[in-house]
Amino acid sequence: MELTLTRPDDWHLHLRDDAALLTTVPDTARTFHRAIVMPNLKPPVTTVEAAIGYRERILDALPSGMSFDPLMTLYLAPELSPSTIREAVASAHIQGVKLYPRGATTNSDAGVANLNGVMTTLETMAEVGLPLLIHGEVTDRSIDIFDREAVFLDKTLGPLMERLPTLRVVLEHITTEDSVDFVKAHPEMGATITVHHLMYERNDMLAGGIRPHLYCLPILKRSSHRDALIEAATSGEGQFFLGTDSAPHAISDKESDCGCAGCYTAPFALELYAEVFETHGKLDRLEAFASLNGPDFYGLPRNTDTVTLIKKESIIPLAKAFGEKEVRILRGGEPVTWSVI
Ligand code: DOR
Numbered sequence: 001m002e003l004t005l006t007r008p009d010d011w012h013l014h015l016r017d018d019a020a021l022l023t024t025v026p027d028t029a030r031t032f033h034r035a036i037v038m039p040n041l042k043p044p045v046t047t048v049e050a051a052i053g054y055r056e057r058i059l060d061a062l063p064s065g066m067s068f069d070p071l072m073t074l075y076l077a078p079e080l081s082p083s084t085i086r087e088a089v090a091s092a093h094i095q096g097v098k099l100y101p102r103g104a105t106t107n108s109d110a111g112v113a114n115l116n117g118v119m120t121t122l123e124t125m126a127e128v129g130l131p132l133l134i135h136g137e138v139t140d141r142s143i144d145i146f147d148r149e150a151v152f153l154d155k156t157l158g159p160l161m162e163r164l165p166t167l168r169v170v171l172e173h174i175t176t177e178d179s180v181d182f183v184k185a186h187p188e189m190g191a192t193i194t195v196h197h198l199m200y201e202r203n204d205m206l207a208g209g210i211r212p213h214l215y216c217l218p219i220l221k222r223s224s225h226r227d228a229l230i231e232a233a234t235s236g237e238g239q240f241f242l243g244t245d246s247a248p249h250a251i252s253d254k255e256s257d258c259g260c261a262g263c264y265t266a267p268f269a270l271e272l273y274a275e276v277f278e279t280h281g282k283l284d285r286l287e288a289f290a291s292l293n294g295p296d297f298y299g300l301p302r303n304t305d306t307v308t309l310i311k312k313e314s315i316i317p318l319a320k321a322f323g324e325k326e327v328r329i330l331r332g333g334e335p336v337t338w339s340v341i
């Protein structure tokens with residue numbers, strides 16, 4: 001069995017920086033032509049100049065003979081000004097601004113504690129049509145971690161969409177049925193869905209032993225939410241598109257007293273998405289999700305070349321070099337039924 005798709009793109013990706021790029025860039029460029037690159041470096045990417053410099057470091061890490069187009073983002077810090085938004089929209093390489101509620105996840109300390117403080121910047125984004133890419137979780141410690149996404153919709157995103165109805169929004173890495181319903185109720189929005197949130201639910205992470213390599217944010221939810229995500233991803237509906245949120249951390253940073261959030265999925269992401277779509281009898285919808293809906297949402301051309309997958313099992317390597325350390329690959333040591341040729 002063989003499946004040829006328009007070459008896909010990854011609409012939500014963490015590449016990290018420096019030596020890590022030698023691992024992450026080829027792993028993504030092997031199957032994806034473009035990727036929306038997250039700005040949560042240390043320090044975060046808050047200027048057009050920093051984003052362009054980061055893009056050059058990414059391209060420097062690209063092996064010769066491979067093609068890859070990194071689509072850059074800015075990190076919404078409270079001091080990000082409307083003039084930086086205008087500069088970003090004029091740049092050919094910046095496609096969005098990422099909102100991290102302060103304290104929500106990895107390197108979000110410089111994020112936004114209160115949206116009222118960045119309203120002028122958001123108004124400028126609505127005016128110029130630059131998308132806001134949202135990590136949709138509240139950070140209030142009194143809110144249970146499994147409820148943080150749903151509460152964010154009620155308390156933050158709903159009011160924001162009412163206040164700025166023309167702001168273009170992507171709700172990133174959705175994990176709940178509540179988010180699927182919210183997105184469908186706002187037809188102008190987009191949403192990305194990771195492969196790990198399609199493959200796993202919270203029992204996989206916590207029942208019979210704790211599996212730190214499945215710990216990510218937003219955290220895996222109960223299986224009924226996973227089922228709603230599968231339904232949305234395989235629906236072919238244009239609002240839902242592929243975003244791996246591949247987020248590598250060294251093994252020692254995951255297997256620790258206070259382990260980091262993130263799954264390194266890039267090396268076999270497309271093969272794993274194919275497996276999920278096939279399991280649910282929806283392989284014919286994979287191309288819309290992986291290759292068409294994303295560029296259509298962002299107003300970018302669809303890729304013109306293709307990738308081909310064949311039904312051939314291989315074992316995913318357990319780990320690989322990551323700078324001077326190692327990173328575990330999602331599903332490492334286990335088989336995957338599709339291979340990219
Ligand atoms: O699991 C995650 N890892 N979720 C995020 O929101 C951030 C990411 C990271 O950068 O490690």
Ligand code: ZN
Binds near residue numbers: 012013014038
């Ligand atoms: Zn992310």
